[in-house]
Amino acid sequence: MSALTAPVRASKPRSVKSAALGLAAWLAGLVFFLPVAWLVLTSFHSEADAASNPPALTAPLTLDGYRAFFDTSGGSTPWPPLINSMTASLASTALVLLLALPAAYALAIRPVKGWRDVLFFFLSTKMLPVVAGLLPIYLFARNTGMLDNVWLLVLLYTSMNLPIAVWMLQSFLAEVPVSVIEAAQLDGARLPVVLGRVIAPIVLPGIAATALICFIFSWNELLFARVLTGVVAETAPVHLTGFITSQGLFLAQLSAAAIAISLPVLAAGFAAQDKLVQGLSLGAVK
Structure with a gap:
């Protein structure tokens, strides 16, 4: 008993x-x-x-x-900043994926000599505080006439998110069976075809997770956009700070603006939530 x-x-x-x-x-x-x-x-x-x-x-x-x-009668409209943020975020995310996927392939499937050192070098670029490189970047943008230019933000966001994307995609591509790639190469497939038609469908959840994270980081970035843009290339986070004025803190308008500016990120996360979960858990269970 x-x-x-x-x-x-x-x-x-x-x-x-x-x-x-x-x-x-x-x-x-x-x-x-x-x-x-x-x-x-x-x-x-x-x-x-x-x-x-x-x-x-x-x-x-x-x-x-x-x-x-959303009122445009007062001379301040949120649409140009929202379009600038969308342009900078989408363009930089696409460029990051275009550069990170071949780099991750070289580090995961066809590892170069000292590939671990290369990965740690990518990671070391994130150890420098952003504000430490702000002055040289500002002087470069001023001397080249790229101040208040949304494409300067595209380049900066690409360089900012590229190390993270390489790290994430390298871990995802390490789970791809080498036999699948070798079979495609035996059939005469070259590297662009292997990357686009063989590897990309297999690691699509990982690519979606990487793209979403890079998009969020680019959309929420404030320091570079605050210093390097003015009126033409103003982004949504910079526009949000305009609700804090010397006349006072307009809490209701500030809260409404924060919710409205967060909606694109929330919509992207909701649309890709299944791919995000699959990508972040890829390789966690053998």
Whole structure:
């Protein structure tokens, strides 16, 4: 009888531990979710209700913050900054993938001599603080006439995200069976065909995950865009800082602008969430 009840008794502490871990996970999720929920709620309040102390949780909801953000009658329109951010993010992400995929192929499938040192060199480029290279980049942009130019941001975002993309794609391509590549080469396929028609479909989730991360990093970048752009190439994060003025902090408009500017990233993440999960877990289970 005791032998039959022993597994039941042993399972009780495990169930309590699982319940405690689940509760802790829910609490952690709520801690991270509450600021986002507060931002969304504030965006639907008037300026008076948003600035009230204590916060007016039951205040009437309004779309005034979004109307003020998209209103073009005051001379400030969000569309050019949004287009600039989209152009810089998409162009740099495409360029990063175009350069990172052959580099990852050379490091994972056809490893060059000292390929580990090459990977650590890529990683070492991310150890320099961004602000340390800001002055030389500014002087270069000024002397070449590229200040306030969105294509300068494309080049900077490409160089910023390329090491991360090479690292990620190298780990994904290391899982590709070499026999598949050798079979394609025996059929006469050259490197561009192997990369585009053989390897890319196999590691498509990894490519999607890499592209999404590079897109998010480019979309959210502020320091370079703040210093190197003015009116013509202003990006969405720079436009967002314009709601903090000497007249005060417009919390409702700022919250509405933050939500509106975050929507493209949220939409991209939602559309590619299955590929993102597959890509980030690729190779985790043998």
